[in-house]
Amino acid sequence: MADAVARLKEAVMNYEMETIAxxxxxxxxxxxxxxxxxxxxxxxxxxxxxxxxxxxxIFLPELVxxxxxxxxxxxxxxxxxxxGKHRSTAGxxxxxxxxxxxxxxxxxxxxxxxxxxxxxxxxxGVNVSGSDFLKKADEQKANIVAxxxxxTTTMPRMAEVITPLKKKSKAVKVMVGGAPVTDTYAxxxxxxxxxxxxxxxxxxxxxxxx
Amino acid sequence: MAYGIKRGVRFQILxxxxxxxxHWGTLHVLEKVGVQVDSVACRKxxxxxxxxxxxxxxxxxxxxxxxxxxxxxxxxxxxxxxxxPKYDAKLDLNHSxxxxxxxxxxxxxxxxxxxRPSMKKDVVNSxxxxxxxxxxxxxxxxxxSTDQHPSTMHLHDLDASMNNTEKxxxxxTGVTISDAKSLTEMGYIAAGGEKEFRxxxxxSCLQCTYAPLQHDAGxxxxxxxxxxxxxxxVFFGMPQPGATGPATLVGSLVVGNAEVLSAxxxxxxxAPGAAVIYGMGNAPLDMRTTIRAGGSPEHALSxxxxxxxxxxxxxxxxxxxxxxAKQPGDQAILEYYTGCAGPLLAGADLMCGIGLLEDSxxxxxxxxxxxxxxxxxxxxxxxxxxxxxxxxALDVIEKVGVGKNYLAxxxxxxxxxxxxxxxxxxxxxxxxxxxxxxxxKSLVDKARDKTKWILANHKVPALDxxxxxxxxxxxxxxxxxxxxxxxxxx
Numbered sequence: 226m227a228d229a230v231a232r233l234k235e236a237v238m239n240y241e242m243e244t245i246a247x248x249x250x251x252x253x254x255x256x257x258x259x260x261x262x263x264x265x266x267x268x269x270x271x272x273x274x275x276x277x278x279x280x281x282x283i284f285l286p287e288l289v290x291x292x293x294x295x296x297x298x299x300x301x302x303x304x305x306x307x308x309g310k311h312r313s314t315a316g317x318x319x320x321x322x323x324x325x326x327x328x329x330x331x332x333x334x335x336x337x338x339x340x341x342x343x344x345x346x347x348x349x350g351v352n353v354s355g356s357d358f359l360k361k362a363d364e365q366k367a368n369i370v371a372x373x374x375x376x377t378t379t380m381p382r383m384a385e386v387i388t389p390l391k392k393k394s395k396a397v398k399v400m401v402g403g404a405p406v407t408d409t410y411a412x413x414x415x416x417x418x419x420x421x422x423x424x425x426x427x428x429x430x431x432x433x434x435x
Numbered sequence: 436m437a438y439g440i441k442r443g444v445r446f447q448i449l450x451x452x453x454x455x456x457x458h459w460g461t462l463h464v465l466e467k468v469g470v471q472v473d474s475v476a477c478r479k480x481x482x483x484x485x486x487x488x489x490x491x492x493x494x495x496x497x498x499x500x501x502x503x504x505x506x507x508x509x510x511x512x513x514x515x516x517x518x519x520p521k522y523d524a525k526l527d528l529n530h531s532x533x534x535x536x537x538x539x540x541x542x543x544x545x546x547x548x549x550x551r552p553s554m555k556k557d558v559v560n561s562x563x564x565x566x567x568x569x570x571x572x573x574x575x576x577x578x579x580s581t582d583q584h585p586s587t588m589h590l591h592d593l594d595a596s597m598n599n600t601e602k603x604x605x606x607x608t609g610v611t612i613s614d615a616k617s618l619t620e621m622g623y624i625a626a627g628g629e630k631e632f633r634x635x636x637x638x639s640c641l642q643c644t645y646a647p648l649q650h651d652a653g654x655x656x657x658x659x660x661x662x663x664x665x666x667x668x669v670f671f672g673m674p675q676p677g678a679t680g681p682a683t684l685v686g687s688l689v690v691g692n693a694e695v696l697s698a699x700x701x702x703x704x705x706a707p708g709a710a711v712i713y714g715m716g717n718a719p720l721d722m723r724t725t726i727r728a729g730g731s732p733e734h735a736l737s738x739x740x741x742x743x744x745x746x747x748x749x750x751x752x753x754x755x756x757x758x759x760a761k762q763p764g765d766q767a768i769l770e771y772y773t774g775c776a777g778p779l780l781a782g783a784d785l786m787c788g789i790g791l792l793e794d795s796x797x798x799x800x801x802x803x804x805x806x807x808x809x810x811x812x813x814x815x816x817x818x819x820x821x822x823x824x825x826x827x828a829l830d831v832i833e834k835v836g837v838g839k840n841y842l843a844x845x846x847x848x849x850x851x852x853x854x855x856x857x858x859x860x861x862x863x864x865x866x867x868x869x870x871x872x873x874x875x876k877s878l879v880d881k882a883r884d885k886t887k888w889i890l891a892n893h894k895v896p897a898l899d900x901x902x903x904x905x906x907x908x909x910x911x912x913x914x915x916x917x918x919x920x921x922x923x924x925x
Contacts, residue, residue: 284722286677325653327473327645330678334725377540378610381585404796405540405579407552423725 229257230266233298237270240290242297249301259305263312267295267302268343275341279424285334292337314345316434319367321349321358322403323382328375331403334423335371342427358386362397368434371426374403384414391415398433402426438522439530439572440810443819446780448740449685454747457685461692462499464648469496470697473652476659477701484704495697502696505703511749513667513710515573516635518625519601523635524572526712526751526784531817533775533810535565535803536757536788537575537607537641538592542798543762545886550797553578555591557798560890561790562599564803567893570810571803574602575788578798589614590910593621593638597906598897605669605787607641615640615657617913619664624905625898632665639667641714641753641787644694646674655701662702662709669753669785670698671714675727676737678720684737687717692744712785713748715741716755718794729757729794730770735777742783753785754778757795763802763879767792771806772813779813801882804889808861808882815857860885 229252236245252262274291277283306312318339322332329351336346347365349357362370370390374380383401390397400418401411411419418429449457469487472478472495482488487496515524515532524532542553545560561577576592583591589608596604609615618640626632640661642654661668672691674680680687695713702709717737721728728734738754745752756774760767771789778786789806791798820826831846841847850856861881863870870876876884898906 281723285720285725286722327649327651330675330720338725376610377538377579377581377588378585378608378614380540404794405538407541409552410540410581 229255230262233262233266234270234273236298237267237291237294238273240287240294242290242294245294245298246301249298253301253305259302260310260312263299263302263306267298268312271295271341272343275338278341288341289337292340295340312345315343316368316430317345317347317365318369318371318430319347319349319358319362319365320371320373321353322351322373322375323379323386324352324354325382326374326376326379327351328373328403331375331423332373335373335402335420335426338423338427339430342431344430355382355386355389359389359393362390363393367397369398369400369430371400371402371430374401374406377405380405380410383416387415400426400429400433437525437530439524439532440570440779440814440817441819442529442531442782442817443821444780444817445782447743448736448781449743451747453685454744457689457692457744458747460689461696462502464689464693465497465502465697466499467496468648468693469494470693471495471649472655472697472701473650474655474659475652477650477655480659480701480704497697497700501704502700505696505700506748508703508707509699509748509750510708510710511751513712513751514635515603515605515639515667516637517601517603518597518637520635522572522602524603524785528746528751528782528784531779531783531786532572533570533786534573534605534753534788535561535571535575535577536791536795537577537605539578539791539793539796539798540581541793541796542578545800545890552581553798554582555580555595558592558595559599560800561798561803562596563893563895564800564886564889565790566600566602566895567889568803568807570807570814571789572602573785573787574600574604576604576606576608577790577803584914586915587910587913590617590621590913593618594906594910597621597625598903599895601895603637603639605639605641607643609640609642609654609657609661609666610651611653612656612660613913615660615666617909619661619666620909621906622666624902624909629665636665636667636710639669639710639712641669641671642698643671643673644691644698646672646679646694647690648693650694650698650701655698658698658702659705662706662711665710667710667712668702669712669714670695670702671716671753671755672741673716673718673755676717676719676733677722680717682719684717684733684740688715688737688740688744691715691717691741711750712753713741713745713750714753714755715745716757716787717741718755718757721759726759727757727794729755729759730774732773732777735774738774738778738783738786739781742778742781745784746782751784752782753787754783756786756788758792759794760792761797762792763799763805763882764877767802768805768809768878772809775806775809776813776816779810779817800890801879801886804882804885805861805878808859811859812857815854818854
């Protein structure tokens, strides 16, 4: 059983995107605890990949492939986790690009970075309306709502989610980012955190859930 | 002397057959993969003209003959007019023009050195600096007036630009049809009427497509409007090799080309003969930092190859340069030099643009002045050399003879005056002694001194009060509450 868990960790580290789902299915069949498989296998694997990226030993596509492999295995393992039990994560982040903005890659990179640092990420995609952010934040019980805007014209959309969100819940934290967004602007609109790039987004998220 | 940079040298990266393969490859992508078109009006236009439109996915497959038809319809020679006609930029495929970079949201305060959100006064000051500098030919509002109401920031950017430069203004903020209407109205006011604007367009709009293979609804609706109203357009593809385009530069060029050609097709179907410039700025995503690698050799090569492709189509090019440096100085110079030299050597018609750091997001006034010097150096590199009676100078060589010198020759003076020797303003060629006696100033220090001088001395005639009143009325009319009510900033 320990072998199966180690094998899952290795599969993330080797970016086995196409075949890892079969490994996960086999592990379940062999009676491996899905929570152990996730926490000791997948999470450990992606942590190692993230650390290598941080040290400059591997490049971004390898990190993304590691995260994709983890995602593929999670799709098999998560539904098998008994009701009432939850995998331990660094926190749950709801992320999306704001309404009228279809820029995707920056937001995706932040998702990948967060996932490779132990966060559970729910990605709402691009052109996400304010009401969708509010509805999903409530449904998902997210610790952090992360919004991205890449145009000066769509930046104000972020402000318009923060006000009602904060009114509803004091606990939820908001972080914002995107090329035109600045630290000053983030503070003005009442965001709890800002980051200019995907790597520092992880530090911000860690600070917010501390 | 003609406005712009004369081109006499050209280096070649792609062969004719490479360009043909890229073209055929692009047509294949447009027919097989298609592009996502979010604009309802554009989808209808394409469907009515024989494209295969999937309303559910919004993906449109464009037949080759339609693209070829659009390429026949486009205008090859476009003049981007200045408020002052001496600044008219004729895109004649023989001159290159440098533009400012645009729409950053951060500025480093010239007085306090503090990094802060950009303000309208930054647009005012940078416009005056651009107006003064010789090697920047087309103006862009360099940053956003984030201290103004969010619904009219872009109109304040244009207002500040119109009042502080007589050069042609290209903006990149026409991203919805209502923005396009206000901006066009301001252009007509600047030109003195619609007819006058159509004859001498003093403003133009650059529109970004979304890689890979997507067209935003607002951007395309606005583009059709601009095309109809006679506002020249640049369609600017910017796939990032390795991220939003294939890692190979040529592969990303195909993706960007498919975006630009499909935008061109929609525009020509709507307004045949509309002035469209071919734009591209493919900087890779840096795979260690996740930052777009503006000013990298790959960015320069991609811009150079896009220029070759544009010329293959008989279109003027507008290609990108930027820098990831965080402050003026060595890295910014290395990146801007690399990013400008490649495309200009390949014959870029418009190069956009200089003066912003952190990949087109942060304005340092002094960087504009430094980049002006870089473009000066490159202008000399690409002017071209030739052998004729004058340049061979056999008569002078005979006259001076053996063992003397050429200092006291009229020929020498004439050729210094005509720009045969580049005369730097910031590069310091003095001896160590005279340099240190004068305060051992770095190039950045000298750029700051020059920037101070420009801000203190260079005056630009403002718009007359009647014109200004009309501009103010457009801005006032466009002011509207943002979604969900006013933001704190307003």
